[in-house]
Amino acid sequence: MENSLSQILSNLLNDIEEASPNSRSSLYSIYPINFVLALKGHKKIHVQLEEDHKRISFKEVASPNFEIHTNVTEILQLIFTKKIKKSMISGDVELATVMMSILIKADIDFIFLIDKYFGNIPAVSAHLVKERLFTRKSVNTDQGNVLQARLRTLGIRVDRLEATNNL
Numbered sequence: 001m002e003n004s005l006s007q008i009l010s011n012l013l014n015d016i017e018e019a020s021p022n023s024r025s026s027l028y029s030i031y032p033i034n035f036v037l038a039l040k041g042h043k044k045i046h047v048q049l050e051e052d053h054k055r056i057s058f059k060e061v062a063s064p065n066f067e068i069h070t071n072v073t074e075i076l077q078l079i080f081t082k083k084i085k086k087s088m089i090s091g092d093v094e095l096a097t098v099m100m101s102i103l104i105k106a107d108i109d110f111i112f113l114i115d116k117y118f119g120n121i122p123a124v125s126a127h128l129v130k131e132r133l134f135t136r137k138s139v140n141t142d143q144g145n146v147l148q149a150r151l152r153t154l155g156i157r158v159d160r161l162e163a164t165n166n167l
Helices: 002-019 021-030 072-081 093-105 110-118 120-135 141-165
Strands: 033-039 045-049 054-057 066-070 089-091
Touching (some): 002 110, 021 093, 072 093, 110 120, 120 141
Antiparallel strands (some): 045 054, 066 089
């Protein structure tokens, strides 16, 4: 499973790099990067990025540069509003901010990438979240938790449907 996740990460970053040549040179200038993505309610995801090697794992990586403590809703807010909350970063905040700025400033359609790598349902969900973010001035944390729970429930239902179709 980790090999397929690493392949998805590598392909995703290659798409971002190809979409914007400036992004490629900017990312290469800050590589190698080792960081931890700590999503609430999930295992920690350890990411290693180098020019020719991108790896994602659930096993600990020695001396990560920084950790990002967040949830799915905050990630989608980051992608669509392009505003980085430094409170979610621990460790080398400057390196994390530079990397995230490069990724969100790349001229790329993130909804398309979500559809390409994760499927239609997550892409539709991300699109709905984007619409909701831009139609409301602020998202109450209780409403954000409700939205996150609904997205998780929808994802579980889709997984179950796919599993029954594969039988």
